[in-house]
Amino acid sequence: xxxxxxxxxxxxMKITKSSHKASPITSNMWGSLLVRHDKKGxxxxxxxxxxxxxxxxxxxxxxxxxLLNMDITPYTDKIIAEYIWVGGTGxxxxxxxxxxxxxxxxxxxxxxxxxxxxxxxxxPGEDSEVILYPxxxxxxxxxxxxxxLVICDSYTPAGEPIPTNKRxxxxxxxSNPKVIAEVPWYxxxxxxTLLQSNVKWPLGWPVGAYPGPQGPxxxxxxxxxxxxxxxxxxxxxxCLYAGINISGTNGEVMPGQWxxxxxxxxxxxxxxxxxxxxxxxxxxxxxxGVVLTLDPKPIEGDWNGAGCHTNFSTKSMREDGGYEVIxxxxxxxxxxxxxxxxxxxxxNERRLTGKHETASIDTFSWGVANRGCSIRVGRDxxxxxxxxxxxxxxxxxxxxYVVTSLLAETTLLxxxxxxxxxxxxxxxxxxx
Ligand code: ADP
Ligand code: MN
Ligand code: MN
Ligand code: MN
Numbered sequence: 001x002x003x004x005x006x007x008x009x010x011x012x013m014k015i016t017k018s019s020h021k022a023s024p025i026t027s028n029m030w031g032s033l034l035v036r037h038d039k040k041g042x043x044x045x046x047x048x049x050x051x052x053x054x055x056x057x058x059x060x061x062x063x064x065x066x067l068l069n070m071d072i073t074p075y076t077d078k079i080i081a082e083y084i085w086v087g088g089t090g091x092x093x094x095x096x097x098x099x100x101x102x103x104x105x106x107x108x109x110x111x112x113x114x115x116x117x118x119x120x121x122x123x124p125g126e127d128s129e130v131i132l133y134p135x136x137x138x139x140x141x142x143x144x145x146x147x148x149l150v151i152c153d154s155y156t157p158a159g160e161p162i163p164t165n166k167r168x169x170x171x172x173x174x175s176n177p178k179v180i181a182e183v184p185w186y187x188x189x190x191x192x193t194l195l196q197s198n199v200k201w202p203l204g205w206p207v208g209a210y211p212g213p214q215g216p217x218x219x220x221x222x223x224x225x226x227x228x229x230x231x232x233x234x235x236x237x238x239c240l241y242a243g244i245n246i247s248g249t250n251g252e253v254m255p256g257q258w259x260x261x262x263x264x265x266x267x268x269x270x271x272x273x274x275x276x277x278x279x280x281x282x283x284x285x286x287x288x289g290v291v292l293t294l295d296p297k298p299i300e301g302d303w304n305g306a307g308c309h310t311n312f313s314t315k316s317m318r319e320d321g322g323y324e325v326i327x328x329x330x331x332x333x334x335x336x337x338x339x340x341x342x343x344x345x346x347x348n349e350r351r352l353t354g355k356h357e358t359a360s361i362d363t364f365s366w367g368v369a370n371r372g373c374s375i376r377v378g379r380d381x382x383x384x385x386x387x388x389x390x391x392x393x394x395x396x397x398x399x400x401y402v403v404t405s406l407l408a409e410t411t412l413l414x415x416x417x418x419x420x421x422x423x424x425x426x427x428x429x430x431x432x
Pocket of ligand 3: 189259
């Protein structure tokens with residue numbers, strides 16, 4: 001079962017302290033957020049985008065904002081829970097709200113709920129009810145107070161996980177005693193691309209044209225290089241507030257593209273945190289009037305794609321002698337390359353070309369400090385003889401439940417035949 005994210009006492013205290021303040025993310029933050037280009041390609045603030053946010057010059061709208069930011073905790077024990085689930089495409093996040101009689105600290109205190117699966121591509125019209133099981137809770141950075149975001153997974157009324165419920169199988173694998181004993185850590189680097197909503201072209205790019213070639217944008221500052229920082233930063237703080245184990249952010253090589261990292265997280269928590277962080281990002285970009293895409297190669301050509309590198313270690317890898325364990329894990333991974341590739345995201349073949357810091361989708365490779373490999377081992381891990389490996393293959397639109405559980409399965413539960421192992425060891429120059 002998922003864990004509660006903040007110790008309850010701390011949570012309550014924090015809420016009391018800040019209960020007279022407005023919700024931490026308010027729509028008036030978005031006034032200066034966006035950069036667009038006029039016809040000559042010079043960046044300008046966009047009045048159009050501003051109008052899409054709730055803030056407006058009209059007094060009526062401002063009064064709505066007051067209500068949105070109102071702290072209801074002094075007046076009612078009731079809270080709002082936003083139930084979140086993965087929709088029928090396997091990448092869309094859906095949510096709806098309901099009132100809960102009093103604040104809760106654990107998902108088991110929450111009722112199951114249902115939704116119309118025929119509207120999310122997850123059930124036929126004549127038998128459309130899908131049941132939501134609450135699995136993890138986070139503080140709601142949009143509503144503030146005691147309100148919560150609830151990560152759920154989906155079941156038939158008979159209690160069977162529906163096909164798009166990838167969490168159920170992942171939780172089974174990750175609760176295998178062999179896996180639990182190895183305390184698997186995951187550090188996930190979620191890359192994403194921001195698009196101008198009307199033209200679906202990257203944020204900061206001149207409409208109908210391209211910016212200068214890649215080089216100056218990665219980890220940059222400046223109005224001609226960094227596009228969408230306020231979104232990245234608002235998301236960072238919102239995630240910290242929510243209780244997501246976000247560990248950093250950076251601007252990416254392709255302008256308009258960003259990354260944040262979540263982890264190290266243990267087991268199923270990694271997937272819950274990534275899904276909740278994606279939901280928060282959808283909400284923030286919605287407020288900003290910018291479109292989020294997790295497409296692995298949003299722009300063809302000489303532009304970096306978007307991945308979701310998954311850093312992985314087990315207890316044995318983190319302890320002395322761990323490098324040998326890492327090499328054995330790499331060997332297993334090489335023998336299941338196809339299984340992994342087919343589970344690592346739609347459209348990943350457009351990204352894993354062997355260029356732009358990727359390895360070719362067709363061949364498995366590994367290397368120390370080599371960003372052109374399927375699996376990279378850090379210099380630090382090699383030097384210390386222990387640490388972790390980075391699987392660089394997952395696409396930005398991968399399902400973290402699938403990727404984290406598959407890594408555990410392949411490296412901790414699956415065993416190749418001796419012949420296959422010997423052959424692979426020779427091919428990869430790996431002695432185990
Ligand atoms: P990169 O150098 O590839 O850009 P990042 O710094 O973006 O790497 O991300 C590395 C991620 O790996 C971080 O989320 C970090 O918390 C995580 N990490 C660090 N140590 C471990 C470990 N032992 N096991 C798993 N993940 C780890
Ligand atoms: Mn990174
Ligand atoms: Mn990156
Ligand atoms: Mn990386």
